[in-house]
Amino acid sequence: MLVSSYNFSLVLWSLFVAVLAAYTALDMAARVASARGAQAGGWLVGGALAMGLGIWAMHFVGMLAFSLPIPVGYDPLLTALSLLLAIVASGFALWIVCRPSLPLPRLLVGGLFLGAGIAGMHYLGMAAMHMHPAIQYHPGWFVASLLIAYGASVAALWAAFKLRGDGRKVWLQRVGAAAIMGMAIAGMHYVGMAAAQFPAHVQSAAGVSGFNTQGLAGMTIVITVIVLGGALLVSLFDMRAQSQTHSLSQATRELKYLALHDSLTGLPNRTLLEDRIDRALVNVRRDGGRFALLMMDLDGFRVVNDAYGHHVGDRLLLEVARRVQSHIRGQDTLARLAGDEFVLLMEIVEPADAATQAHKVLSFIKKPFHVAGQEIHVSASVGITLCPDDGNERHDLLAQADAARHHAKNAGRNTYSFFEASMHANVQQQLSLLQDFRKALENNELSLAYQPKLHVASGKISGAEALLRWWHDEHGQVAPDRFIPLAERTGLIVPIGEWVLDRACRQVREWQDDGWVEASVAVNLSPMQFRHSGLVATVRTLLNRYGLKPQSLTLEITESTAMHDTESSIVILQRLCDLGVRIAIDDFGTGYSSLLYLKRLPVDELKIDRGFVRDLAPETEDRAIVGAVAALAQTLGLEVVAEGVETQTQFEVLSQLGCDYLQGYLLGRPMAPDALLDRVMKPSDFPDTYP
Secondary structure, three states, rough: OOEEEEEEHHHHHHHHHHHHHHHHHHHHHHHHOOHHHHHHHHHHHHHHHHHHHHHHHHHHHHHHEEEEOOEEEEEEHHHHHHHHHHHHHHHHHHHOOOOOOOOOOHHHHHHHHHHHHHHHHHHHHOOOOOOOOOEEEOHHHHHHHHHHHHHHHHHHHHHHHHOOOOOHHHHHHHHHHHHHHHHHHHHHHHHHHHHEEOOOOOOOOOOOOOOOOHHHHHHHHHHHHHHHHHHHHHHHHHHHHHHHHHHHHHHHHHHHEEEEEEEEOOOOOOOHHHHHHHHHHHHHHHHEEEEEEEEEEEEEEEHHHHHHHHHHHHHHHHHHHHHHHHOOOOOOOOEEEEEEEEEEEEEEHHHHHHHHHHHHHHHHHHHEEEEEEOOOOOOOEEEEEOOOOOOOOOHHHHHHHHHHHHHHHOOOOOOEEEOHHHHHHHHHHHHHHHHHHHHHHOOOOOEEEEEEEEOOOEEEEEEEEEEEEEEEEOOOOEEEEHHHHHHHHHHHHHHHHHHHHHHHHHHHHHHOOOOOOOOOEEEEEOHHHHHHHOOOHHHHHHHHHHHHOOOHHEEEEHHHHOOOOOOHHHHHHHHHHHHHEEEEEEEEOOOOOOOHHHHHOOEEEEEEEEHHHHOOOOOHHHHHHHHHHHHHHHHHHHHEEEOOEEEEEEHHHHOOOOOOOOOOOOOOOOOOOHHHHHHHHHHHHHOOOOO
């Protein structure tokens, strides 16, 4: 028998190629499993080509590392067929591991086919040498090579199936598995080579011989590494693209959920409720049937907030939502509109079904709630309207349910009321007012009046507060407390708030252009506008549109708005603060502010409620409260604004207590922008305006 030898540098390179091919196989299996449709087919074909080339290249480099004391050549056709067999076997392996499951019988049978493919590739490559007389194989080593091929194939399929995920931990496991698999594949090859016995005087009749072994091996290794490395790079880019796509999809789902659900309770919000009411109306018009709207709020909820704080009030609302949700059917919709207002949309057969449900709601809400170590007792008032009995328009039904709820509350609370014709006049009046208000907004019939704000230290007007006004052709001047709550209930407050911001910023620009360089304006934000996702973008756009310094705009929110869902409020306020605008807490002292949260709020001003100013005198409790607030503000580095200043005594006491700004009828009623500009630019024309 001829004595063979090995080039050990090529042996090591063949082992490296085997490990790289094994890692590529594991990576391709993950990509095929995660892809869908045509993309999965593309990864399967590309993965089979890369993996097959890697396995074949390991075999071919190993063959080139082997040398005999005679010239050796290889048949090109059989060599190409061995490569094709490796690619087919690789494609089969990837197809097996991308299945949803890999039971033991499939694993064993799949390993048999893959092992047969690898062994067939090896021995077909050996046959490409065309030795005469033929190569003889040692039975024991030959069987051992087949068993190694089978065992390595089963292990490779199992590892590829188990390591299809992504992540650093999986990556490390994949590297270890690739090293073991690569050594197993190389082991099969060299055991098969050990089984080969070459008789004396043997000759190679292959068509290609006399080539440079080192050069051919080097070229094979380089091409294989480029192909496998390219496949891994494409896989890496695809994995990152999938990760970014998944993150974007997840963010989109979260944003959609937040846009349609209440942030505190997770219940559907007004937008989603209105959509479901519209769907219910379509079903009623098409198929008949009936549904009811039950609008409810909690009796005495404000007392809970005042006594225990907004954080306890929020937890109470969450418990109420959970309790009501657990007592309704799956097809019914419970939504939270605002504050302690909830609406239940439910399909019914008879009006009595709605009454039964309302009675259940009253019963289980009346049971005590245990929140933050406190036993809290509340009740509910429920208004009920029916479709199509009472109407078949969403706006009408919501207004009717609201009117019925008010009727229940006025009737003594802890009860429910159906909408009746006697309530119709009030509802119609509200609907008519709402319709007129929509037209006023569209036809630019609204206006802003500006109440001056006096800087105590300088005695000069430092800015003004913008106040919305509506002159109705029939009703004359409509008080804000009539149309603002209506706008809040119907969602119109958001476009109205944007209109007010736009007009106020434009007015500041005009004042500054007319010579009042330090002009500034304060604008009140409603709770709904404050929570609106587009608020920050709107403010940024207006500042840029009118070229205003951010400090020229002060945004006022009430204390109760700031303390509701405090963590969310801090985020919103911080985003506004990052724009550079000033933030003021309005009606300070009327709610329940935790000093811990107040310290965290990024605000610039505290605005003392007029209720503490009305009865202000040198020796009163209100004076002590205002003094304490002023001292607290100074400690926190905040400025203090007192509103409702109507008398000389109030002016003097507030000035002595350290208030930075004063506002009220004594200093000027709300006025047109030109009138305010005249007072600022020509103070000598108004000698008796300020004390």
